[in-house]
Amino acid sequence: MDLGAGICRPKAPSCSSCPISSHCDAYARGEPERFPVKAPKKPKPTRTGVVFALINGKGEILFERRPDKGLLGGMLGLPGTDWLEGQEGWAAGMGDAFTKTTWKKTGSITHIFTHFHLTLEVYVGVAPKGFRRSSNQQWIAPAKARLPTVMKKAVELAAKG
Numbered sequence: 001m002d003l004g005a006g007i008c009r010p011k012a013p014s015c016s017s018c019p020i021s022s023h024c025d026a027y028a029r030g031e032p033e034r035f036p037v038k039a040p041k042k043p044k045p046t047r048t049g050v051v052f053a054l055i056n057g058k059g060e061i062l063f064e065r066r067p068d069k070g071l072l073g074g075m076l077g078l079p080g081t082d083w084l085e086g087q088e089g090w091a092a093g094m095g096d097a098f099t100k101t102t103w104k105k106t107g108s109i110t111h112i113f114t115h116f117h118l119t120l121e122v123y124v125g126v127a128p129k130g131f132r133r134s135s136n137q138q139w140i141a142p143a144k145a146r147l148p149t150v151m152k153k154a155v156e157l158a159a160k161g
């Protein structure tokens with residue numbers, strides 16, 4: 001007999017037809033619907049990061065292909081920092097082209113992933129003279145870029161900036 005599926009249903013247990021009711025604490029307490037008690041959900045951590053919308057003279061934005069493995073693997077996105085808990089500052093590790101650009105912060109977007117909340121600061125800048133993209137980067141008109149939702153939000157915010 002499948003006690004869990006047929007008799008001891010979480011929201012409507014049939015205690016009167018249950019063969020083990022004489023051994024059941026929940027039944028003895030007179031409140032079988034309260035059990036099993038669900039553990040409270042752990043709050044999701046919040047990660048933060050920064051993305052950069054670099055714009056060229058044609059109004060295209062510099063996108064880059066994310067690594068195949070990992071979150072949003074193989075998808076297009078804006079260049080940016082890693083997404084980490086408790087990080088501050090962004091210039092470190094972003095490379096010369098980025099540190100030579102004058103960036104304007106347009107605001108932040110938020111997105112909820114399965115295991116964490118993400119807050120991304122979005123900066124906009126104009127590509128400096130002589131800027132050379134990396135091999136995994138490409139200039140694309142924003143309307144033509146196929147992006148995951150989180151990056152769509154970032155690009156929409158950048159477009160307002």
Ligand code: SF4
Nearest residue numbers: 008015018021024032
């Ligand atoms: S008596 Fe206990 S085990 Fe049986 S149906 Fe009720 S709550 Fe479930």
